[in-house]
Amino acid sequence: MSKNASKSTGTLSRGKVFAYSLGDVANNLSFMMTSMFLMVYMTDIAGLSAGVAGTIYGITKIWAGAADLIAGQTVDRINTRWGRLRPWLLFGSTPLAIVFVLLFSAPAGLSPALTVAWIFLFDALFQLAYSFVNIPYGSLSAAMTQDSVDRSKLSGARSIASAVTGVLLSAVVAPQFNDTTGDDVRLRFTLTTIALAVLAVILYLICFKNAREVVPRSATKISLKRTMTMIRQNRPLIVLCLGAFFLLASIFTMNAVGMYYARYVLGNAAWYTFLALAQTVGTVIVASLVPGITTRFGKRNGYVGAAVVITIAFVLIYFVPDGNLVFAIVAWFLFGLGSGGTNALMFSMQADTVDFGEWKTGLRAEGGSYSILSFIRKTGQGVGGWAGAAVIGAFGYVGGAEVQSESALQGIRLATGILPAGLAILALVVMLWYNLSVDEHRGIVRELNTRRSEGAVSTAYGVDLGRVVVEELGDQRDLLLRPPSRGVLPVVTIFELEGSGATDIGPRLAEKLGVKYVPQKFSSDEVAKVEISALSSDNAFDRWLRTVSFTGTQDADLARALGVAEDFSLAQANRVELLKLAEDGAVIAGRNGALVLGRGVGTLHVRLTAPTNKRVERVMSKTGLSQSQAESRIAVEDRVRAEMSRNLYQWDPNADEYYDLVINTGTVTYEQVVDMIVGFYRSKYPETDTEVGTNG
Numbered sequence: 001m002s003k004n005a006s007k008s009t010g011t012l013s014r015g016k017v018f019a020y021s022l023g024d025v026a027n028n029l030s031f032m033m034t035s036m037f038l039m040v041y042m043t044d045i046a047g048l049s050a051g052v053a054g055t056i057y058g059i060t061k062i063w064a065g066a067a068d069l070i071a072g073q074t075v076d077r078i079n080t081r082w083g084r085l086r087p088w089l090l091f092g093s094t095p096l097a098i099v100f101v102l103l104f105s106a107p108a109g110l111s112p113a114l115t116v117a118w119i120f121l122f123d124a125l126f127q128l129a130y131s132f133v134n135i136p137y138g139s140l141s142a143a144m145t146q147d148s149v150d151r152s153k154l155s156g157a158r159s160i161a162s163a164v165t166g167v168l169l170s171a172v173v174a175p176q177f178n179d180t181t182g183d184d185v186r187l188r189f190t191l192t193t194i195a196l197a198v199l200a201v202i203l204y205l206i207c208f209k210n211a212r213e214v215v216p217r218s219a220t221k222i223s224l225k226r227t228m229t230m231i232r233q234n235r236p237l238i239v240l241c242l243g244a245f246f247l248l249a250s251i252f253t254m255n256a257v258g259m260y261y262a263r264y265v266l267g268n269a270a271w272y273t274f275l276a277l278a279q280t281v282g283t284v285i286v287a288s289l290v291p292g293i294t295t296r297f298g299k300r301n302g303y304v305g306a307a308v309v310i311t312i313a314f315v316l317i318y319f320v321p322d323g324n325l326v327f328a329i330v331a332w333f334l335f336g337l338g339s340g341g342t343n344a345l346m347f348s349m350q351a352d353t354v355d356f357g358e359w360k361t362g363l364r365a366e367g368g369s370y371s372i373l374s375f376i377r378k379t380g381q382g383v384g385g386w387a388g389a390a391v392i393g394a395f396g397y398v399g400g401a402e403v404q405s406e407s408a409l410q411g412i413r414l415a416t417g418i419l420p421a422g423l424a425i426l427a428l429v430v431m432l433w434y435n436l437s438v439d440e441h442r443g444i445v446r447e448l449n450t451r452r453s454e455g456a457v458s459t460a461y462g463v464d465l466g467r468v469v470v471e472e473l474g475d476q477r478d479l480l481l482r483p484p485s486r487g488v489l490p491v492v493t494i495f496e497l498e499g500s501g502a503t504d505i506g507p508r509l510a511e512k513l514g515v516k517y518v519p520q521k522f523s524s525d526e527v528a529k530v531e532i533s534a535l536s537s538d539n540a541f542d543r544w545l546r547t548v549s550f551t552g553t554q555d556a557d558l559a560r561a562l563g564v565a566e567d568f569s570l571a572q573a574n575r576v577e578l579l580k581l582a583e584d585g586a587v588i589a590g591r592n593g594a595l596v597l598g599r600g601v602g603t604l605h606v607r608l609t610a611p612t613n614k615r616v617e618r619v620m621s622k623t624g625l626s627q628s629q630a631e632s633r634i635a636v637e638d639r640v641r642a643e644m645s646r647n648l649y650q651w652d653p654n655a656d657e658y659y660d661l662v663i664n665t666g667t668v669t670y671e672q673v674v675d676m677i678v679g680f681y682r683s684k685y686p687e688t689d690t691e692v693g694t695n696g
Contacts, residue, residue: 012150019210020144021157023089023137026203028165029196030100030130035252035381036166036276037173038103038123039389040259043399044180045189046106046115050397054389056120057256061382064127065375071131072371075139083213085143088136093204096129097197104193108186133204142566143213151563152647159287163280167273169196174272177263180400215566227368230357236436237353237369241376243430244346247307248380249387250423251339254314254416256385257392261416264404267323274325275332282336290344299352300434303345307428310338311421318417338424349434351564352441355650359444366565384423391415445650450599452572453479456579470601479599481582488602489585490515490681493593495653498637499615499630500608501665501673502589508674510587513681518581520590521574571648590641594658595651604681607659608673610666660684 042053080087103122106115141154176188231237262272286306293302313334320327350373358364395411397404404412457468461483468480481491490513496502503519510517571592578596581588582603594605610618612634619630645653656662661680665673 012145012147012153016144016210017150017153017157019206020141020154021161022203023140023207023211024158024161025165026093026200026207027130027134027137028162029169029200029203030096030126031134032162032166032169033100033173033193033196034103034123034126035255036170037177037259039256039385040177041104041189042119043389043397044177045185045400046119047112047399048115048119050389050393050399052116054256054386054393056116056123057389058382058386060120060123060127061252061385062379063124064131064382065378067128067131068135068374068378069371070128071135072367075132075136082208083143085136085140085213086208086211088133089140089204089208089211092129092133092136093201096126096133097201099125099129100200101190101193101197105186105190137207140211140213142563143215144211145215147644151566155563160284163283167276167280170276171273174259174262175270177259177269181402226363227365227372230361230363230365230368231372233360234353234357234369236349236356236434237372239430239434240346240349240353241373243303243427243434244373245376245380245383246423246427246430247310247342247346248377249384250310250314250420250427252381252384253388253420253423254317254335254384257388257412257415260392260397260412261317264409264412265320265322265416266325266328268325271325271328274329278329278332279336279339282333282338283340284336286337286340287344290341290348293341294345294348294438298438299345299349300431300437303342303349303431303434304428306338306341306345307424307431308338309334310342311424311428313338314417314421314424316417318413318421342427349436352436354564355441355444355448356436359448364568366568370564384420387419388415391419442650449595449649450479452575453579453596453599456572456576457481460576460579477599477601477603479597479601481579481597481600481602482584488685490587490685491582491585491597491600491603492587492677492681493591493597493603493605494587494589494608495594495606495659496589496608497610497615497654498634499618500610501618501670502608504670505608505665505673505677506587506589508670509677512674512678513585513587515585515587516581518586518588518591567648574648592645592649592651592653594653595645595649598658602685604661604677604684605659606677607654607656607662608665609662610664614666 039053039057042048042056043050048056075085075088078084078087082090099122103119103126106118110118141151141158144154145151173192176185176192179185182188258275259269259272262275263269290302293305297305313331316331316334317328320331350370354364354366354369357369392408392411392415395407395414397408397411454468457479458464461468469478470480470484471478482489492509492513494502494506494509506519507517574591575596578588578591578593582597582600588597594607597603598605615634616627616630619625619633620627623630623633625633642653645651651658661677663673663676668676
């Protein structure tokens with residue numbers, strides 16, 4: 001298989017994607033253990049009051065946000081024969097496992113003050129150790145492949161792994177809280193965490209063994225000064241961060257005290273597993289719907305709608321009758337829909353605010369922007385956990401008691417229902433001030449594309465920006481691709497639906513115009529060399545896996561930042577390459593040329609299409625594939641190329657508005673198409689030298 005061909009259809013096997021996802025299973029064996037069960041461990045087993053337990057939970061979660069920043073600045077400074085990131089999985093997993101076990105192994109004979117000190121110390125160490133494993137693990141996806149489609153698969157796989165781990169973990173741990181008065185309860189927890197820690201280390205090692213760092217680390221560095229300059233003028237980001245604070249506070253208020261609800265309101269701690277499963281199903285379902293929601297309603301409205309759903313879920317949780325598991329499952333399912341929807345849209349909106357910040361200030365700060373959001377989210381988690389514990393403590397919760405008072409039960413209901421509902425409403429109200437619509441973002445992306453192309457030309461020729469732009473010629477073309485003294489040579493970009501004839505038409509067109517022909521970066525001919533089974537590898541499951549990217553994760557902010565930064569880096573490299581290729585005239589196939597060179601003086605942008613049956617016939621003739629194989633190849637090619645364009649440039653290459661000429665090649669010969677384009681070009685640019693070029 002050729003290297004380029006594999007890049008076009010995806011470079012990573014399902015085995016490597018699965019092995020990578022095991023790293024997030026390992027992550028969540030400890031992360032979710034602390035998120036879901038640490039609070040109840042502190043009150044019902046270690047014997048701390050709810051108020052003290054909540055204070056520890058709150059402080060260490062906020063510290064976790066700072067630890068993420070420390071790890072983000074540190075992990076790639078050390079280079080080894082295994083790379084910069086993988087060694088942290090190899091050497092960091094064991095210290096993480098040790099402090100994780102110690103956190104849940106507070107000795108029975110300690111005084112209350114020493115118990116507080118024990119848990120506080122080891123929770124703080126756990127958060128730091130976790131950051132030094134989770135941050136490089138999240139960064140690893142961008143180092144494993146430059147293919148944005150593959151990176152989406154990796155993040156989707158970790159989202160599913162995260163969601164499934166939560167359910168399995170609750171099935172193992174939750175039943176142990178039905179009786180916390182036994183003499184062996186501390187030993188059981190120590191043994192449970194030892195088993196989880198050993199399993200986590202094994203999974204980290206599997207991930208380490210199967211991952212490879214093949215892409216140089218290129219994400220933007222985090223500069224506090226640069227970030228603060230951008231944030232001050234970035235209202236959408238400020239609003240998003242404030243909304244994220246209240247939303248995560250609401251979610252973790254409920255998460256931190258959810259076990260109390262299962263044990264005392266529903267009457268069976270083991271039933272927490274069913275609640276976690278209902279939440280996971282809701283999260284996975286909404287992940288598949290988010291793209292459609294975004295298209296139809298916009299990101300802000302989709303977020304607000306999801307926040308309404310999560311608010312309703314919290315209210316229902318408050319009113320669930322004692323012992324009614326079915327009612328609770330419905331409420332937790334709605335909670336999954338709301339939390340999954342808001343989380344997915346939050347990441348998507350965050351990427352938009354990075355573009356807005358660059359457009360407003362000229363500063364692009366993916367790392368800083370996501371770091372700020374990550375810290376705010378962790379702060380919200382801490383405040384939420386503290387608030388939930390404070391409420392149940394104020395209403396008289398007694399740790400480890402077989403039966404709680406009516407007042408304590410009311411406190412548990414308030415902490416899992418009304419309080420998080422109020423916080424969710426605050427998040428909803430705040431997000432009404434988010435003023436970056438889909439249409440506005442689309443306009444910003446277009447303007448940024450123009451600026452970046454102008455900047456690239458200015459840098460290439462070492463001249464001021466003002467000298468690379470001329471007055472519009474009446475056709476929206478104002479970007480000079482070469483010095484005026486050298487005249488204008490033909491530049492034609494071609495984008496095709498697979499099987500529309502670009503590989504035959506392009507070279508003939510270049511010859512007639514007297515310029516060079518530049519094929520697609522990842523050509524269909526190369527893809528044809530891939531094994532037949534690989535042509536249909538982009539199946540429904542793979543597409544769905546990419547759809548749920550980052551939806552089910554609560555701690556992947558910096559990983560998402562690296563993905564955005566890597567896409568931007570690739571797009572910029574392609575931009576520079578295109579401008580260099582166009583300098584002496586060219587016919588350029590693919591490469592997002594119609595967008596990047598859209599305003600170039602002397603450019604013509606063409607899109608080729610044809611009826612599906614005609615395209616299938618041509619692919620069969622050219623490659624020897626069967627009809628079903630040709631149909632599969634066409635579907636994969638068209639879908640993946642469009643997806644890569646959306647990831648790298650936020651545009652749809654199949655939208656006719658970007659082209660000067662759209663030609664149906666199914667009803668004319670290739671020579672007629674060539675003559676048509678040449679004639680149209682000469683009529684559009686009569687003064688351009690279309691006879692003498694680099695090949696003339």
